[in-house]
Amino acid sequence: xxxxxxxxxxxxxxxxxxxxxxxxxxxxxxxxxxxxxxxxxxxxxxxxxxxxxxxxxxxxxxxxxxxxxxxxxxxxxxxxxxxxxxxxxxxxxxxxxxxxxxxxxxxxxxxxxxxxxxxxxxxx
Amino acid sequence: xxxxxxxxxxxxxxxxxxxxxxxxxxxxxxxxxxxxxxxxxxxxxxxxxxxxxxxxxxxxxxxxxxxxxxxxxxxxxxxxxxxxxxxxxxxxxxxxxxxxxxxxxxxxxxxxxxxxxxxxxxxxxxxxxxxxxxxxxxxxxxxxxxxxxxxxxxxxxxxxxxxxxxxxxxxxxxxxxxxxxxxxxxxxxxxxxxxxxxxxxxxxxxxxxxxxx
Numbered sequence: 001x002x003x004x005x006x007x008x009x010x011x012x013x014x015x016x017x018x019x020x021x022x023x024x025x026x027x028x029x030x031x032x033x034x035x036x037x038x039x040x041x042x043x044x045x046x047x048x049x050x051x052x053x054x055x056x057x058x059x060x061x062x063x064x065x066x067x068x069x070x071x072x073x074x075x076x077x078x079x080x081x082x083x084x085x086x087x088x089x090x091x092x093x094x095x096x097x098x099x100x101x102x103x104x105x106x107x108x109x110x111x112x113x114x115x116x117x118x119x120x121x122x123x124x
Numbered sequence: 125x126x127x128x129x130x131x132x133x134x135x136x137x138x139x140x141x142x143x144x145x146x147x148x149x150x151x152x153x154x155x156x157x158x159x160x161x162x163x164x165x166x167x168x169x170x171x172x173x174x175x176x177x178x179x180x181x182x183x184x185x186x187x188x189x190x191x192x193x194x195x196x197x198x199x200x201x202x203x204x205x206x207x208x209x210x211x212x213x214x215x216x217x218x219x220x221x222x223x224x225x226x227x228x229x230x231x232x233x234x235x236x237x238x239x240x241x242x243x244x245x246x247x248x249x250x251x252x253x254x255x256x257x258x259x260x261x262x263x264x265x266x267x268x269x270x271x272x273x274x275x276x277x278x279x280x281x282x283x284x285x286x287x288x289x290x291x292x293x294x295x296x297x298x299x300x301x302x303x304x305x306x307x308x309x310x311x312x313x314x315x316x317x318x319x320x321x322x323x324x325x326x327x328x329x330x331x332x333x334x335x336x337x
Contacts, residue, residue: 001225004175004238005199034221039173044175114212117225118203119231
């Protein structure tokens with residue numbers, strides 16, 4: 001699971017009002033290279049919840065992203081930043097670990113890169 | 125990529141080994157899958173460089189087709205772990221990098237509209253009534269650009285009315301009618317192969333999230 005996917009997933013247990021962001025427990029992180037696409041990064045940037053994303057990147061062992069959301073202008077001028085943004089968003093994969101609901105502490109296991117978000121009967 | 129080439133690549137994918145009737149697991153054939161994605165890309169520019177989600181992805185045919193046509197990120201979501209395992213293998217065989225999530229579409233927790241386009245071949249709702257509309261409801265909440273979906277032609281008027289009135293669609297258009305061959309997968313199928321008429325739909329979600337509708 002990439003951090004782009006993590007930035008969208010939230011916990012949907014009945015009664016939970018804010019199931020985003022899911023806290024990551026990383027047991028195994030893998031890197032897979034992907035060609036950088038500047039236009040895509042510029043389009044996706046305003047849709048990303050920066051705090052959730054940069055916190056998640058640090059848990060995944062990547063410490064190069066600023067904690068505060070950068071000005072959108074860096075996307076035009078700063079190739080180094082684009083490279084870091086690209087790497088954290090699309091090249092880091094959570095292979096083994098878990099996602100944890102911020103409200104209830106419910107653990108959703110991640111195995112072979114696939115998070116299991118299935119809810120139990122009493123959680124629906 | 126040419127349509128024929130896409131269809132032939134999809135024809136090599138592994139399909140359900142033990143289809144589950146309660147989930148209405150029918151493989152999406154390479155003919156239909158290639159046409160759906162090819163139209164989405166070439167007529168509407170909804171695939172390349174986009175984030176595409178495949179709802180109820182099964183063995184991942186539609187998602188693989190999206191990735192082959194240049195989607196930047198594809199996310200396949202299915203309730204069934206065995207299907208996801210096959211889908212992962214299929215993606216690996218084609219050297220495609222697809223994210224998979226195991227989840228019941230009806231309970232999907234999702235933030236914002238990062239996904240541009242949802243493609244899906246939902247259960248037709250013959251075993252569990254209304255499940256096709258549940259899929260469409262969630263798809264129209266998640267997608268920012270478009271939703272492509274297959275539904276039985278016999279339900280055309282109902283789908284149109286429900287999508288526009290209840291499901292947050294600003295437009296609902298049948299792009300073409302296709303024949304869906306359902307091979308004899310289950311014991312209750314009497315004929316060897318059944319041809320079902322299905323519509324390929326394109327729905328556009330209402331843009332504004334904050335605006336009252």
